[in-house]
Amino acid sequence: MTGRGRTCKAKSPDIKCAKSTSKPEEIKHESPPRCTRKDFKEEKQKGATKEQKPKVQKKTSSSDENPSAQSIRKEKTTKHFTEEVSKQQSTPADNKKAPVQGRQAETTEPVTKSKKMQPKGTTEDSPKTTKEKKCVRKEKSPEQSREETKVQPEDIKTAKTCNAKDKIPETKMQPVRPKENPKADRCEGKVDTILSTTLNKLKIKRDEKSYTSKVVNELVDAILSHLKQNTQCFKEAVPLRTGSYYENLKISNPDEFDVMLAIPVDRVDVSPFGDDGAFYSVELKRGNSPLKRFEESSTLSASKMLGEFRAEVKECAKKYTEWEVTRKKKGCPAVTLIRTVQSITVSLDIVLSLVVKSSWPSFTKEGLQIDSWLGTKVKREYKWEPYYLVPKFEGRGTKEKDGVLAKDTWRVSFSHIEKAILKNHGSQKTCCEKEGERCCRKDCLKLLKHLLSLLKENNSSFEKFCSYHAKTTLLHACCSRTKDTDWGASSLSQCFRLLLEDFVSHLEEGILNNFFIPTQNLLSSLSRNTCNSLARCIREECDKGFPIFK
C-alpha cells in the first residue's frame, strides 16, 4: 500500500510507530485456536469428511510458542471451551450438534432457515435477480424478508440505534437512502458496483503473494536461527506473524509484512508511564534473567534492548544482500528490512516484543467490550491470553517520569487478540464459514483503509491517520451492530456507509478510544481541524458515491 518505507508505518499504536501510513497492524501470535474453531472442526470431521487433497506442503512453519505456556494455555482453552460452549452459547452449540437440520431454525435467526430452504444454486433461485438472490442469502428477520432490497438499510439502522449505547451526538451523515426512491435505489446500485469493483482491485494476486511470502519467510527463518544460535537474550524469541498481511486484510500489494519476535519474560513488574495507560515501564523481578543487562536503574530499558536486537538482525541480514536494513526510526519498535521482489518493494518489519503472561493492565478493564457481539466467554478466553509489550515511545524520548525516560518505556500490544477477533468475527460461529452466512465486516474495513490511504495521498495533512484508526473504528462498530445480520454480505454499501458515519463521528468528536485501553484516545495527537477536515472529505465521498474509487 502506500507507504512502505516511510518513517514508521503506522502500525497499531500498539506496535508500530506513530507515523503512519496505512496499515493497521497487529501482532499476531499463535494463540490457541478458539474453541469454536476446534469444536467446529471436530464436528466436521465426524460428519462431513472432506476429501483430502494431496497437497504439496511446503512449509513447516513452526509455531513455537513457549512450550510450557502453550500447553497450559491450550489446556485452559480447550477446557473452557467445551464447557462454556455447551452451556452458554446455546444457539451456536445447537448448530454444531445438528447442522443438518436447519440450525438455528428454532432459535433466533430465521435467516439460516431461509437459506437452508433455498440453497444457492437451486432452481428456486435462478429466476431471481442477483440482488434478490443475495438478499435471500442474507439473513433477515422475518419481517424483513420481503421487500428485501428496500428494507435493508432501515434494517441496519434499526439495529444500530438499538445497540447504540455509546453513540454520541447524532451527527448523521446523509441518510442511508430513502426507501421509496427509485432513483436513489439506482444510485445505490451503482455504489454497490463501485465498491465491489474496488474490492476486486484491492485483492492480492496469488503469484505475487506466493513469491513475496517465500522471500520473506526465508529471511524470517534465517533471523530466527541466527538469534537462536548467537544470542542469549533473544534466543527464545517466538515469531508472531501480525499485521494486515497475515490477517488477510492487506490490500493492493503484498508489500508489508510484520513479524513480532516475542521474548517471554517471567515475573516482571509493569507500571504505567503517563496517564492514558498505553505506555509502561518494566522492572525485572527475578535476579537471573539474561535481560538483566538491559537494565537501566532497575527498569528494563527498551532502547538498550532494541538497540542490541537491531544489531543482531542487521548482522544476520548482512548475508542476505538483497535485503537492506532501513534507518532506525525514533520511537519505532521495528527493524525494517526492504527488498525488491519482481518490481514490488517489500518491507518486512521485525518487531521486538516481550510476552507478559499475567493479567492485563488495569487500564484494559473497561476495554474489549465484545460481550454482546462475541460473547462473554470469548472475552474471558481472550483475557486469559498474555499481552505484549513493544519498545515504543512517544515524543523525543527524553521526557522523564519517576526516574524513567520515555525511551526506555514499552507500549502494550494486543495484536494477537485483534487478529483472533478478525479471524473469528461473527456473532454466530459459522459466520463466513462454508456453511455459514457471509458477512462484509472485513470488506468494509478494507474499503475504509483504502479510502483513507487515497485521501492521504491527496492531502499530506492527513499523514498521521493510519489504518489502525480504521481498524479500531471497525471494532467499535462491530460492538454496536453486533449481529451478523447487521453485516450481511449483500448489504455492503449500507454497511460501509454506516462505518463511515461512525468514523466521521469519531473524527468530529476528536475521540477514538483504543479498543483495549479506552483511556487512550488515538486521535489525541491530531488537531481538531485536521480531524474535521478529514471528516468533511469522507462525507463528500460518501455523498457523491465515492468518486475517489473510480
Place this chain on the structure above:
DNA sequence: CATGTTCGCGAGTGC
C-alpha cells in the same frame, strides 16, 4: 456472470 473447484499460504496438531 455466478458458482464451484483448485491452489498456495499460514497455522494447528499429532506423531
Place this chain on the structure above:
DNA sequence: GCACTCGCGAACAT
C-alpha cells in the same frame, strides 16, 4: 522436527 490437515482467499473452470 516433520508430515499431515484445515481454513482462508485468489485464481481458475464451468
